Amino acid sequence: MTSQSPSRATPFTWLVTLLGLGHVALVAYTGRLRWDHVAADALLLGVAWAGPRTRRFLLGGFPLWLTGMLLDSQGLWLFLRGPIHTGDLWELERQWFPAPGGTHWPEWWATRFHPALDLVTGFSYAAYLYEVFAVAIFFFVEKDSRFQRLCWAFLAVNAIGVVVYVLYPAAPPWYILQYGHGPADLTAPPSPAGTARFDALLGISYFAGFYSRNTNVFGAMPSLHAAYPFMVAFYVWNRGWAWRVSTGLFALLVAFSAVYLTHHYILDVLAGMFATLAAVLVVETLFARRTAAAAVPMPVHSRGDTRA
Incomplete structure (x- = not known):
């Protein structure tokens, strides 16, 4: 043989x-x-x-x-894509999450930025993706089944985001601050928005290059920047308080950064968190069913069984 x-x-x-x-x-x-x-x-x-x-x-x-x-x-x-939402989302954000002076937080921060905040938020906005990869590799090395589940949940949350971008295309805050509330300008180029200040402080062009490859300017809702760290925090939650606190604080920092850097509304951040919950629920359910099916013993038939 x-x-x-x-x-x-x-x-x-x-x-x-x-x-x-x-x-x-x-x-x-x-x-x-x-x-x-x-x-x-x-x-x-x-x-x-x-x-x-x-x-x-x-x-x-x-x-x-x-x-x-x-x-x-x-x-x-x-x-x-359907009609692109500009002023309606801007107004809804102002009503639900008003900032001092009757405006909303992305507009408020657009005139109150600080170099220290630019560095911290720029770092978090650059590291959010690498956190997913680092934790995935850690699970792989540990031979932890969460390696596959995290990676498939990552795909699922991005798929949800892409579908919503088509069904509900929405202009980000930086676009409204630059172009106003009128009909969407489909020729508007992508912008690094507040992250350009991070590039300028360090004398690099990381975010300029990153956003120059963005093919969808009107993909603000949901915020996948907020979704990824939230998902990582979920998958490391049972590893102890050190993991919970570190990943939880990082998720909050990225959520704040999304608003501070005028890339997203608070509504976008919340939508990103809900998208993560939906993606994790689907993936965990499918993996649980697969595990349960694999655990079911196969029936054993005796060769000498001559019953009718």
Whole structure:
């Protein structure tokens, strides 16, 4: 009897391969091919074909790759958007969360920024994404099942965000401060808004480059910046108070930063938290059902059973 090769491809390997190659073809066909597309797809294929050990990482890395491709491809379906909300969301924010003087907090902070706050909030706005990756890698190294669950929840919350961006496209506060409440200007370029001050303080162009690749200016609701740290705090909650306090405070800092830097309303932040709850609920339910199904013993039939 011959033993099977440990590197034998599985149906999942072939699925990932087809998606990776298909993505390269798609971005090339639509004229969007960049070096990071090639790098991400090559890494995906390398992990898929490297063997069983790396395929364990693929179970979580694959939804992370899907998330990147989903967000990067938003421009392909923006024609499906409904009317873009500008003044109505601005007014609703002012009524529900008024700041001193009858305005609302993004507008209030736009004239009361401080270099120290610019540094702290800029750092949090840059680190919010890396926190997800760092915690995911930690779970992977620990062989914790939350590695897969966190990664799939990350995909789910981004999918929710993209769907809402199409159903309820909304202008961020910086857009209103710059262009006003009138009909949406579809030619408006993306802006780093308050994070430009962070770039200026450090003499870098991190946020300028980051937001220059944004294909959807009118994707303020929900705030995925607020959603990610909130999701991380949920997944590390049972590891003790040190994890709870550190991730919880960071989630609050990112939520504040989203408003302070005029990227989001408080309503956007709350919507991001609700999107996280929905994504986590779906993923945890599906994984619980899969675990329960795997735990059900298979019926054993005796060879000598001759009953009718």
